[in-house]
Amino acid sequence: xxxxxxxNLKFAGLGYLRAMVTLATLAGFIACGGGGASFRQIPGGGGGGGGGASxxxxxxxxxxxxxxxxxxxxxxxxxxxxxxxxxADLISTVTVxxxxxxxxxxxxxxxxxxxxxxxYDWTNLDNFVNAPSSGDLxxxxxxxxxxASSNPNxxxxxxxTSPQGGPGQCDPPADLNSDGSGADxxxxxxxxxxxxxxxxxxxxxxxxxxxxxxxxxxxxxTGTPAQLVxxxxxxxxxVEGPPAGKSCNPNSTFPNGTGLNTAAKIVTPSPVGAHTxxxxxxxxxxxxxxxxxxxxxxxxxxxxxxxxGYVSTKSSSDPCPNPEDVTTxxxxxxxxxxxxxxxxxxKPWINTEDSxxxxxxxxxxxxxxxxxxxxxxxxxxxxxxxxRVYWYRWDATQTFGGALWxxxxxxxxxxxxxxEVSKWIxxxxxxxxxxxxxxxxxxxxxxxxxxxxxxxxxAGQDCLNGTCGTSSxxxxxxxxxxxxxxxxxxxxxxxxxxxxxxxxxxLESAALP
Numbered sequence: 001x002x003x004x005x006x007x008n009l010k011f012a013g014l015g016y017l018r019a020m021v022t023l024a025t026l027a028g029f030i031a032c033g034g035g036g037a038s039f040r041q042i043p044g045g046g047g048g049g050g051g052g053a054s055x056x057x058x059x060x061x062x063x064x065x066x067x068x069x070x071x072x073x074x075x076x077x078x079x080x081x082x083x084x085x086x087x088a089d090l091i092s093t094v095t096v097x098x099x100x101x102x103x104x105x106x107x108x109x110x111x112x113x114x115x116x117x118x119x120y121d122w123t124n125l126d127n128f129v130n131a132p133s134s135g136d137l138x139x140x141x142x143x144x145x146x147x148a149s150s151n152p153n154x155x156x157x158x159x160x161t162s163p164q165g166g167p168g169q170c171d172p173p174a175d176l177n178s179d180g181s182g183a184d185x186x187x188x189x190x191x192x193x194x195x196x197x198x199x200x201x202x203x204x205x206x207x208x209x210x211x212x213x214x215x216x217x218x219x220x221x222t223g224t225p226a227q228l229v230x231x232x233x234x235x236x237x238x239v240e241g242p243p244a245g246k247s248c249n250p251n252s253t254f255p256n257g258t259g260l261n262t263a264a265k266i267v268t269p270s271p272v273g274a275h276t277x278x279x280x281x282x283x284x285x286x287x288x289x290x291x292x293x294x295x296x297x298x299x300x301x302x303x304x305x306x307x308x309g310y311v312s313t314k315s316s317s318d319p320c321p322n323p324e325d326v327t328t329x330x331x332x333x334x335x336x337x338x339x340x341x342x343x344x345x346x347k348p349w350i351n352t353e354d355s356x357x358x359x360x361x362x363x364x365x366x367x368x369x370x371x372x373x374x375x376x377x378x379x380x381x382x383x384x385x386x387x388r389v390y391w392y393r394w395d396a397t398q399t400f401g402g403a404l405w406x407x408x409x410x411x412x413x414x415x416x417x418x419x420e421v422s423k424w425i426x427x428x429x430x431x432x433x434x435x436x437x438x439x440x441x442x443x444x445x446x447x448x449x450x451x452x453x454x455x456x457x458x459a460g461q462d463c464l465n466g467t468c469g470t471s472s473x474x475x476x477x478x479x480x481x482x483x484x485x486x487x488x489x490x491x492x493x494x495x496x497x498x499x500x501x502x503x504x505x506x507l508e509s510a511a512l513p
Contacts, residue, residue: 055363058319060439060459065327068334070349070385071430077387078426079135081378081418084353084393088127094394095411096404096418097426099135102352102390103128104213109143112164114190116147121164122197129202136207138267138352138390141191141235142220143169148186150174150223157219172223180226180293181251184234188252191238195261204263209239210306210352212269216284221269225291228269229298236266236301243301249294268299270306270352273329281307282332289340299343304350307333309381309389312357312364312401320364321356323376324441324459327434330384348387355392355402362401368463371417371485372502376441378421379455379504383434383443391418417485417503424455424483424506440473440500447513452478457504470499479507 079099085091086105108125115121128137143159146152149168157170175183191209198206211232215221221228230249237248241259248258271284285307288298299305311325330349337344356373359365364373374391381389396403404415425445431452432444439460445453454476461469475482477494483506484490492498492507506512 053363054366054464055318055320057462057464058322061322061324061327062436062438062459064433064435065331065380065384068327068331068384069433070334071383072433073429073431074385075427075429076382076425079388080382080426081422082135082138082388082390084390084396086393086395088124088131090395091128091131091133093405096394096415097134097422100138100207100388100390101128101133101135102138102140102210104140104353105393107164108139109159109169110141110190111143111145111159111166111169114145114148114193115164116145117186118189120193125197126201129205137205138208138210138350138388139194139206140210140213140352141194142210142212144171144173145169148173148175148190150176154222157222170218170220170222172221172227176223176227176230178224178227180224180230180249180291182230184230184249184252187231188234188238188254191235192254192256192260195239195264196256198264199261204261206264208265208267208304208350209235210267210270211235211302213353214272214308215269216271216280225288225298226293228288229291229293229296232266232268232298233294233296233301239264239266240303246296246300249296251294265303266301267304267306267350267352268302270308272308272310272353274310274312278311278325278328279332281309281329282336285333285344286336286339289336289343297340297343299340299347302347304348304387305333305337305344306350306352309351309354309377309386310357312355312362320369321362321373322459323373323380324436326377326380327384330381330386334384349385351381351386351389353392354389355396358401359403360401366464367413368466368468368503370412370414372457372463372504374414375417375421375485375504376457376459378418379425379443380434382425383430420483420485420487421504423487423512424453428453440471449513450509451513452509453512454479454507455504456500456507457502458500459502461501463502468501468503470501472497473500475507478509480509481511482507483512 082100083098084102113120146166146168149171151171152168154168154171158167159169173186213220233249234252237258239261242248271281273280291298309326312321392402394404405411428445428447431446434443440458442454442456458471475492475496481489481491485503
């Protein structure tokens with residue numbers, strides 16, 4: 001069935017306010033970072049049959065994603081598939097191609113660097129910048145230091161790394177009022193220091209500055225949208241200068257001037273959704289874009305729209321995470337963007353954190369299932385027009401979820417799927433968006449010299465314990481072979497019947513260039 005925005009709030013009869021209260025009580029399940037990734041904060045229990053039991057396969061989504069065709073005709077950039085890596089010394093273990101790293105849960109937050117007023121320890125951030133890496137960096141500016149926090153004794157967000165860290169990191173700065181007024185000087189000084197260092201010492205390797213992480217979750221933010229809007233305004237003025245025709249907030253003082261690192265861009269604070277409230281991202285961004293501080297709305301001073309695309313389950317009664325649910329998240333996001341053209345129109349969408357979630361508690365540890373999920377979510381979001389997707393994370397332990405590599409076993413099957421899908425789509429142009437015909441999904445791609453390809457999978461099939469179900473599929477005209485996620489090629493022809501399943505295959509008109 002089609003999922004309209006009004007149907008995504010699955011708390012029947014409760015109303016939005018009560019749903020948000022319920023969501024807040026589940027914050028531990030859907031919070032990223034604070035020492036780990038999304039859905040990791042409450043130990044034990046959790047998703048569909050946790051504690052060793054496998055989750056049940058979700059019902060397939062059999063309708064395509066509204067009118068979102070932003071990816072159509074667009075060539076998939078080399079910076080589309082991106083990563084989180086927990087420490088700089090593990091970057092050398094990465095075996096998959098990626099375009100960018102997002103720095104989160106890397107001991108590089110505001111509190112970990114700016115440990116006292118005017119005092120900085122750049123060691124960890126320097127290590128990431130100087131590590132051999134194939135791309136740029138997206139840097140999250142969040143985590144208020146205890147010395148600058150409006151609630152310095154708040155132990156609920158005492159994310160800590162020695163010797164820095166401490167309580168109060170989810171609370172707004174003490175010099176920033178709830179309506180967005182105030183000096184905001186501690187934030188201005190912090191962003192100034194990072195922007196200057198990026199411009200001079202780092203050669204602008206930090207391409208994007210993200211204002212805050214998962215601000216709709218109390219574990220990361222207890223302040224107001226207005227405070228974040230003001231922080232966005234001040235960060236933009238420091239890094240790039242104000243947008244054309246706009247002025248910086250009249251309450252702000254910039255001792256070092258503005259436009260200190262014009263090669264970098266600003267990303268809005270990123271909200272996170274959840275399987276039970278798929279349109280939470282669009283609802284929160286709608287609130288943000290509708291918040292006015294100093295005569296300017298949220299998003300006006302940003303260059304890109306940030307969000308987190310998790311669709312993972314959270315309770316023992318839920319099925320496995322369903323990658324096709326991301327079509328609802330992005331369709332609703334698109335609706336919000338269309339409603340706020342001045343604040344958000346024409347700006348790239350960056351999914352700054354995503355994965356299948358907390359695999360052990362969800363009962364989602366089957367390697368074939370994980371490979372299928374990863375391949376499908378990257379294919380779908382390319383079709384939906386998402387510019388970048390940052391996977392959390394390469395080196396995650398099973399506690400964090402989303403792991404593509406472990407020190408004991410090396411790269412996972414999902415990592416192999418990443419490498420294969422990257423060959424299929426990076427540099428290819430989307431010729432037909434991902435659409436459903438019953439439970440069978442397909443997306444078309446083209447390349448130079450007339451090459452054509454079609455990715456196909458059956459969302460109604462499942463993999464478990466080494467066995468993957470399949471269904472029969474008739475090969476359309478124009479295709480002579482196909483690749484699977486192991487890079488195995490098989491010859492075929494138009495009208496032939498082949499078997500497809502949860503893992504996508506790539507039908508080709510010729511060998512992949």
